[in-house]
Amino acid sequence: MPRLFLWLSLLVVVLAGPARAQSGDWKEQMAAIPVQSGGRVMPLDTYARHLAVQLTGRSKWAADRGPEGYAGREPIELLCELWFRPQQFMSGAFIDIENRPFKKAVGLPEEPRFFTPMQVVNAPGINGVLQGFMQRRKTDSKAQPKGNEKIALELSGALDRVSTFAGGAQLPIVPPVSGHVYLNAGPAGGDPGTEDVQQALAAVRAAFVSGQAMEGPVASLVDAVHRAGVVGAKDMRSVNLETFYNRHRPWRMSAYAYGLSIVVFGLSRLVLRKPLLMLAITLGVIGAGEQVLGTALRTMILQRAPVSNTYEALLWMGLVAVAIGLIAQLLNRKAWYLFAGVCAAFASVLFAGLVPLESQTNALPAVLRSNYWLIVHVLTITASYGVLLVASVLGHAYLFKHIILGKTADAGEGGPWASHPLIVQTYRTIQVGLFLLTAGTILGGVWAADSWGRFWGWDPKETWALISIVIYFAILHARHIRWLRDFGMAMWAVLGFIAIVWTFYGVNYVMATGLHSYGFGSGGEVWVGLWAIAEIAFLVAARLRFVQLRKAGRLPDERSMKLRATTKPARA
Secondary structure, three states, X not given: OHHHHHHHHHHHHHHHOOOOOOOOOHXXXXXXXXXXXXXXXXXXXXXXXXXXXXXXXXXXXXXXXXOOOOOOOOHHHHHHHHHHOHHHHHOOOOEEOOOHHHHHHHOOOOOOOEEOXXXXXXXXXXXXXXXXXXXXXXXXXXXXXXXXXXHHHHHHHHHHHHHHHHOOOOEEEEOOOOOOOOEEEEOOEEOOOOHHHHHHHHHHHHHHHHOOOOHHHHHHHHHHHHHHOOOOHHHHHHHHHHHHHHHHOHHHHHHHHHHHHHHHHHHHOOOXXXXXXXXXXXXXXXXXXXXXXXXXXXXXXXXXXXXXXXHHHHHHHHHHHHHHHHHHHXXXXXXXXXXXXXXXXXXHHHHHHHOOOOOOOOOOOHHHOOHHHHHHHHHHHHHHHHHHHHHHHHHHHHHHHHHHOOOOOOOOOOOOOOOOHHHHHHHHHHHHHHHHHHHHHHHHHHHHHHHHOOOOOOOHHHHHHHHHHHHHHHHHHHHHOOOOOHHHHHHHHHHHHHHHHHHHHHHHHHHOOOOOHHHOOOOOHHHHHHHHHHHXXXXXXXXXXXXXXXXXXXXXXXXXXXOOOOOOOOOO
């Protein structure tokens, strides 16, 4: 797989071209300037996106939404506003605070979403929240911020960033003549040896503030940066790749392809079955290709497996899910595998884009700086989540089609009393997912022994991983001894994945306790809550419909059903 990533990335380098060979648009030229930040070299566009997310909540806002002065503009324009005319820009409301209970608690009005820096500074309750957390940290050095404390700390970081620019920020955009440390330069000062870059930045600022044409000054700035020092071949390749990555947006392209594949698959059940099914497969392959491209780019840019945060893990889950669906489709000719894989991949890509998870290409915390364990443990455990998500989608498909819609005629090959093919596929998928989940958890224990000196410590993440394993073992065992029939198997395939979601999301974003603090975060609670409510409503509706169908005699008594090859026959 690393070789595949390498060849794909080299192809992208050829397609993307060198960073200096951009189109004439000044924003694209400036966005490709290398800057050293977060322990690595990145394009200035990525730095601007980080800044935009930290201050406004998103890297880019639509023209009819977003904060004043930034809606409908590019991230690099926000950086220029803050860098070249900070006092004017900071008079506007651009700091994002969406949480209404937090705003009420700290004395901010609930109605506006965006606030000026001075409004945030003068909020009476924010300092109290921060001081309360500091007191907790004094008594417990391992204490993690929760709820309002997280938001207050994020706002404190945003204000620090704003104050840096207000004082005349200098960014490390000047490559060194020798060594690896970039030199700082700004429009009004910088490190010795950066005078030409400072002069070029001053010209860019003058053009930006006066509204004059930017192409000439920015081109001069790019030339000054490249004359000042030497950008290493490795850094230049990463900058080129990341510039292409930011523009191409492979995750959005894959979401479009997956969405169309799902629609076409649904139409294939009504008309033109074979042609539309082939089109659905083709669209699924295109979506998977875009996702492979995005994963390859992140791998080459960051020089590590792209599963270091929740955002990347979601995308990896989706890629594994669609791969399972496509492979099973080719081997078994079962269209539902394809449908489940594409639905799972679409859900993961969509959810990763909806909630404010960590989407940035950033440096790793110290505990994760082991490519070996990232590949062996994290890829395995998140792959299991993707496979079990496919099983959940298959369970949904059975419940919706054969219970809620009441289409019970197309049972398995053994007649109306045999186990349905969808349930057979669900059972086999859970077997694969449980194997990966168990292996990944054991490997995590080995990593814990290497990093923390113990194999198992009943950390919340470890505990819930074990709970998830027990749940899925119980599901398979209950199926094996015929406690679970088709309906029960489908229900528990859906319920089991709720435990996975809590292990994956709830422990990190709700509980936020334990040694796995590098995975903690905030955001997405509303979306996850809506998903949980929808799942519960769906399962309740399926159960009520199941009882109704059985009373009407449209479903057999599952206690007398014969299982197919998914289980062994009962002993005499």
